[in-house]
Amino acid sequence: MDISIILYLIYKLPEQSKLALQNNVSEIAFQKGHILLKANKIESNIYFIKKGLVRAFIERDNEVTFWFGKEGETVISMKSYVEEQPGYESIELLEDCELYELKTENLKKLFSEDVHIANWGRKFAEKELIKTEERLISKQFKNASERYLELMKDHPELLQRIQLGHIASYLGITQVSLSRIRGELK
Amino acid sequence: MDISIILYLIYKLPEQSKLALQNNVSEIAFQKGHILLKANKIESNIYFIKKGLVRAFIERDNEVTFWFGKEGETVISMKSYVEEQPGYESIELLEDCELYELKTENLKKLFSEDVHIANWGRKFAEKELIKTEERLISKQFKNASERYLELMKDHPELLQRIQLGHIASYLGITQVSLSRIRGELK
DNA sequence: TTCATTTTTTATCATTTGTTAAATTTTTTC
DNA sequence: GAAAAAATTTAACAAATGATAAAAAATGAA
Numbered sequence: 001m002d003i004s005i006i007l008y009l010i011y012k013l014p015e016q017s018k019l020a021l022q023n024n025v026s027e028i029a030f031q032k033g034h035i036l037l038k039a040n041k042i043e044s045n046i047y048f049i050k051k052g053l054v055r056a057f058i059e060r061d062n063e064v065t066f067w068f069g070k071e072g073e074t075v076i077s078m079k080s081y082v083e084e085q086p087g088y089e090s091i092e093l094l095e096d097c098e099l100y101e102l103k104t105e106n107l108k109k110l111f112s113e114d115v116h117i118a119n120w121g122r123k124f125a126e127k128e129l130i131k132t133e134e135r136l137i138s139k140q141f142k143n144a145s146e147r148y149l150e151l152m153k154d155h156p157e158l159l160q161r162i163q164l165g166h167i168a169s170y171l172g173i174t175q176v177s178l179s180r181i182r183g184e185l186k
Numbered sequence: 187m188d189i190s191i192i193l194y195l196i197y198k199l200p201e202q203s204k205l206a207l208q209n210n211v212s213e214i215a216f217q218k219g220h221i222l223l224k225a226n227k228i229e230s231n232i233y234f235i236k237k238g239l240v241r242a243f244i245e246r247d248n249e250v251t252f253w254f255g256k257e258g259e260t261v262i263s264m265k266s267y268v269e270e271q272p273g274y275e276s277i278e279l280l281e282d283c284e285l286y287e288l289k290t291e292n293l294k295k296l297f298s299e300d301v302h303i304a305n306w307g308r309k310f311a312e313k314e315l316i317k318t319e320e321r322l323i324s325k326q327f328k329n330a331s332e333r334y335l336e337l338m339k340d341h342p343e344l345l346q347r348i349q350l351g352h353i354a355s356y357l358g359i360t361q362v363s364l365s366r367i368r369g370e371l372k
Numbered sequence: 373t374t375c376a377t378t379t380t381t382t383a384t385c386a387t388t389t390g391t392t393a394a395a396t397t398t399t400t401t402c
Numbered sequence: 403g404a405a406a407a408a409a410t411t412t413a414a415c416a417a418a419t420g421a422t423a424a425a426a427a428a429t430g431a432a
Contacts, residue, residue, distance in 0.1 A: 064326050078319055082312040111305055118304035119297055125311035126268040132318045133264055139325050140250050140358050164380065172326045177419055179381050363389055365411050
């Protein structure tokens with residue numbers, strides 16, 4: 001997915017602002033397994049996924065996957081980006097990826113200079129917020145089985161591309177529980 | 187809490203922008219029990235809490251409280267605000283409240299005109315996003331008992347001000363389970 | 373292909389949380 | 403302050419999910 005489309009899907013920018021933003025973006029590729037962002041570190045870049053698939057995970061006693069990103073999505077350590085503090089998540093590439101890279105330092109400069117880009121940044125945060133809020137509510141209302149069906153309905157392609165251990169973790173259950181749920185659905 | 191402080195806690199604005207924003211804010215008071223925002227409705231105002239306490243809840247088969255707002259916090263139907271679509275939550279006043287009211291229509295006009303206010307709006311969404319993300323992660327990592335202890339630690343005053351049925355719902359468990367957890371902690 | 377490794381499923385038992393109903397405590401109203 | 407209403411706790415049993423181990427299936431490397 002081209003960068004101009006990715007930016008547009010967040011918020012339509014006037015031509016000049018769009019170019020100003022795109023001029024700060026460079027292309028880069030990494031292989032499956034690469035760790036793109038590291039936990040407990042202030043990250044200085046954000047990425048847009050041109051092609052491929054990644055996951056965000058947090059490690060404590062166990063490891064929990066809490067986000068998947070595919071083509072068109074933004075890879076970001078939110079805590080680094082918002083508070084300039086070490087983030088809690090690492091990002092691992094689940095497939096070979098082509099990415100667009102943007103230095104947050106440059107982005108923040110553009111935010112202060114260009115009202116359209118500031119509103120683009122606002123829309124980005126707002127849309128991410130809606131998605132996160134919907135997941136929180138889903139978790140509050142639905143049991144594991146219902147959340148699995150919801151994922152199948154909303155993102156069926158992820159089930160083809162991601163191994164079930166990660167899916168289970170994302171759903172907030174163990175892999176064994178997910179297998180049981182899948183078994184019961186047959 | 188005064189409006190100037192509330193706005194400042196989100197993002198420091200230059201004097202002129204601050205006044206432009208404050209000029210669109212009016213004061214209003216409602217009694218405990220009042221429904222400030224209604225689910226399935228496109229809401230046209232947002233509110234800042236000067237004094238008092240509110241909850242956001244969603245009704246389906248059962249009713250789930252998923253947010254509490256106290257002095258200094260912003261009351262908003264995020265779906266209305268971001269997507270101009272009917273929101274899923276209602277807001278009920280848990281105490282008599284003094285509020286600052288702001289028409290989203292006016293706010294959006296200011297976003298397009300004033301880069302500082304656009305960045306204020308960006309920061310607002312970003313900070314809400316961090317809070318929501320942290321709750322989602324807490325839900326993924328911790329069991330009900332741990333989440334209760336976390337709430338006691340981070341917001342002890344809420345436990346004094348809010349009845350346990352709402353707290354249990356917020357934690358994602360039944361009131362009976364919460365009582366059991368409290369009993370075991372003694 | 374064949375063997376080794378990884379992923380997924382199945383089974384068993386333990387723990388957590390839900391459901392329902394009743395008892396107790398607290399708050400509100402008169 | 404007494405009665406009524408609302409909120410909280412307790413108890414008993416049911417259902418969902420976790421933990422551990424082992425079996426089966428799928429994938430990858432030589």
